Amino acid sequence: MKAAVIVFPGSNCDRDVKVALEAAESRVAMVWHGDAELPGVDLIVLPGGFAHGDYLRCGAMAAHSPVMAEVKAQAQRGVPVLGICNGFQVLCEAGLLPGALLPNAGLKFVCRDVQVAVETSQSVFTNAYEAGQVLRIPVAHHDGQYYADDDDLARLEDLGQIAFRYVDGPAPGAGNPNGSAHDIAGVFNEGKTVLGLMPHPERAADPMHGGSDGCGLFLGLVRALG
C-alpha cells in the first residue's frame, strides 16, 4: 500500500501517522498542501493538528488548500480518504463528510483516553476489528462535538455510516468527551470510502503508548488495499 499524508501549515500529527502507517508496512509520501497534484496512491490521510492555526473555523481554510481539489477528485474516484481529528474537521468543511464539529460541550480542550465501540467491520478502515469491539484510544481536541441535523443523523444511522461511537467504561473520563450527537466519534461517507474520526489511532499504535488498539485501523487498511 502507498499512502499520501497531506501536510498543511499547522499540521502536527503528520509525522505520528506516518510512523503508524510505516509500522503497518505501508509506504508513505508526505504531500505539501500547496501542491496541486497528488501522486497515485491507495490512501490519502489528512492528519491532526491546527491547519492554518484554526484561526477561522477549524478546518475551514485547509478545506480550500490547492491540494484539496485533487483530494476531492480522487475521493470521488473511490480512493479511500482518512481524516483524523483536524483532518476530520477538514473533511466536513470540504463536504466530503456530512455534519460539522463544534466546540466541545465543556468548552475546554480535552486530552485523554476514551473508549469507542466499532460499529461495523465492513469497511476498508475497520476490517481488522469486530463489530462491537471496544477500543481504548486517546482524543485531544477543542472542537470535537459532532453535529448534524436530525434528518442527517437518522440517515447516518440508517445507512450504517457511523464508524465509531464513544462508550462508557470503568476508567476515569470514559464516555462521550465532547457532547457529540449520538456519541459519534467517527463517520463514513455513504460508500464507506471516506472516514473521519476524532480519536487518534496513531497515538495507540505501539505498546510504549500504553495501548495499541489503534493498530488495527492501519493494519486493516494495508490488508484491504494491498
Place this chain on the structure above:
Amino acid sequence: MAALAREFGLSAEEYARVPAALGRTPNLTELGIFSVMWSEHCSYKSSRLWLKELPTSAPWVIRGPGENAGVIDIGDGQAAVFKMESHNHPSFIEPYQGAATGVGGILRDVFTMGARPVANMNALRFGAPEHPRTRHLVAGVVAGIGGYGNCVGVPTVGGECTFHPAYNGNILVNAMSVGIAEADRIFYAAAAGIGNAVIYVGSKTGRDGIHGATMASAEFDEASEEKRPTVQVGDPFTEKLLIEACLELMATDAIIAIQDMGAAGLTCSSVEMADKGGVGIELDLDRVPLRESGMSAYEIMLSESQERMLMVVRPGAEEVALRVFEKWELDVAVVGRVTDTGRLVVRHQGAIAADIPVRPLVDEAPLYDRPWTAAPVPAPLADGGPAIEPMQALRRLLACPDLASKRWLIEQYDHMVMADTVQRPGGDAAVVRVHGTGKGLAVTTDCTPRYCKADPRAGGAQAVAEAWRNLTAVGARPLAITDCMNFGNPEKPEIMGQFVGAIQGMAEACRALDFPVVSGNVSFYNETQGRAILPTPAIGGVGVIADLSRQARIGFAGEGEAIVLVGATQGHLGQSLYRRELAGAEDGPPPPVDLAAERRNGDFVRALIADGAVRACHDVSDGGLLVALAEMALAGGIGATIEVPAGAGPATAWLFGEDQGRYLVALPAEGAAELVERAASEGVPACIIGSTGGDALTVTGAGHISLNELSELHESWLPAYMAGG
C-alpha cells in the same frame, strides 16, 4: 532625560554611567536600549555574582549557562537542549496571553539552538484558592499554556501546580521546554563574517510588549493593571511555522548565528549576537516588517512582539533562507549587516536613530553585590500533633489543593502529540521516547517553597535533590538541571539572603549529585505592595533512560507484591503538609537533606529498576509515606496493607513525616527479603512495610479506607473548585 531614565527603570547612578559609556547624552531610542539592556531581567545585575557559585560542568555537558538553553550529551550523537523560564508578571496581568507567550518564548530558546522541542513542562504557583483572583488566574494560565502548546504540537507532559497565600498578588508561571538535536549540529548566537546579512523572520513587529523587560524588573503596585498593554500576544500557529522553517533551514549550511527575539526584542537579540561575536551590527529599521504604521525607532527596537528570530547567514545563502521562509509563508527581510565597528548602528527614515558601542551595553552593565542577611532557621517542633486518626488525616491531605489530582488541567494539555509520550503526567517524572530509538528522556520540575522560606539553604538543596530523586524513581540517570529562580525584591537584604541561601544549597546538592546547572533564569521583584512571594527556586531536571524496557512507574502493578520502604525515616514533621493542612501551621525547620544518603539510596533504587527487580516505584515527598502509598494505589487501582514497624515512634510522624531520600518500591513478594539484604550490604536502609492487594488502603491497627472513596476525594477538589466561579 534623567527623569525619563527613572521612568525606564534606571537609577540615578545607573543613568550616570550612560553618557560615560556613550561619550555623549543618549537620545530617546538609545536611552531605551540602555535601560532594557541594564534591566534586572536582561543584565542579571543582582544575581550574576552569586550564579557563579553553581556548578555548571560535567563530562556530558556540551554547553552550560550563557546561551539560549543548556545542551547535554545523551549518547548516540544526540543532545538534549533545555531551559526553564519565568513569565510571572505578564501572567498575573493577563493570564492567558502571559502564560501562552511564556510557552512560546521557552520553545524559541530551544529550537533556536537547532533542537526540535519534544516536551514542555510548567511549574505554576497560585495564591490561596479562596482569594478572589485565583480561580480566574488558574483558568487563564491553564488555557493559555494549552492553547499555545497544543497548537504548536509539542506535548505538555507535566509539571506542578500548588497554591499559597504568598502568591496572591504575584503568581508564578515557569515554563520549561526540552528539545533534541544532533550533538554536532548545535546553533549559537555569535555573529560572524563582516558584511554578512542579518535576516529577520517571523511575525511582524507591533507595539505590544514595549518595555516588558522593565516591567518584569519592578515590584507590582495597584496600578499594575494599567500595564496590560505591555503584555505580548501569542500566535502559536506562526511559532509552529517558525519551528519547521528554522529546522528546515538549519539542515542546510546557511546559518552562521541565530537568536530569538525575546525580552527586549530586536535590541537584545542584535546586541547579544554582536557581543558574542565581537563584531558590530547595523540595522535598517525601514526594512523591518511592521504590523502598524508610524512606529518610531524606539518602539521598533523595544517591541516584544512574539514569534520573531534574527539570524546571520553565510554569503550567498540569503536566497536559500528567503526561499525556505517564504515557503512557510513567514515575513522575512534582510534588515542589516554584520560590521567590524563593534557598534550597534540603527538607521531609520534616513537618519541614524542609535549608535552605541556594544561592549559597554553588556560589559559595563551594572553589577551589584547586594547586602544580604540570613533569617534564623525556625526551632524544632515541640510536638508532632495534632493527633488525628491517620485515615482521617489522609482524607484531608489527598483532597488538599496541593495534593489533589491535577487531572482537570492535565487534560487541557495535549500531552501525547508527537506520539512519543511513554509516561504521561501523574508520575514522578514524565518520560518521552527519543524518536525512533529505544531510549527515553525523563523530565521533572520540583521545588518546595515552604522549605525554602524556613531555610533557604536546605530548601535549595532539597529542590535539587527532589528533582534528582524523581528522575531516579522512573529509572533515569539524572544528568543536569535548569533553574528558574523566583524571588522578591533583591534590594531588601532578607530577600537577597533567601536568594544567596538557595544558591548555596543548590550548589551543594548539584555537586554531591553530579547534577550541574546548564541553563536558567532569575526573576526578582515578585512582590506586590511590599509583600514577597515564598522563595521559589524551581528546578527542572532531565535524565536519560538508556533502555525503555527498564523503567519504573508509580502505579502498583500486581496483587500480593511486597512493599519496601527505602531510606531512613525519622518522622520529621517540621514544615510538613500534615502540619499545614491539619494544624494550620507552617512551622519548624524543613527536613534535613543528607546528600550522601540521597545519592546512595537513589543509586540503589536506580540499579534495582535497571535490573528489572521492581514493578513500581515512587519517591516519598509532600505528605509523607502514607500519601505516597495512596498515590501508588490510586495510580494502579490496587490497594495495600501496611504496618507501622515496631520501634518506629509515633505513628503520625512515621506516616506523614517528610524525611528526604526515600522511595517506596513494590516487587514480587518472593524477592523482597533478598532486596532488603542487598540494601543492607550497600548501606541503604530498607524494610518491608506491607503488601499490595484488595481495593482499600489499610494501616494495621489504624483503620482503612476504600480506593473508591480516596479516588473520589482526590479527583473532585480541583474540578469542584473551578466550577465554583
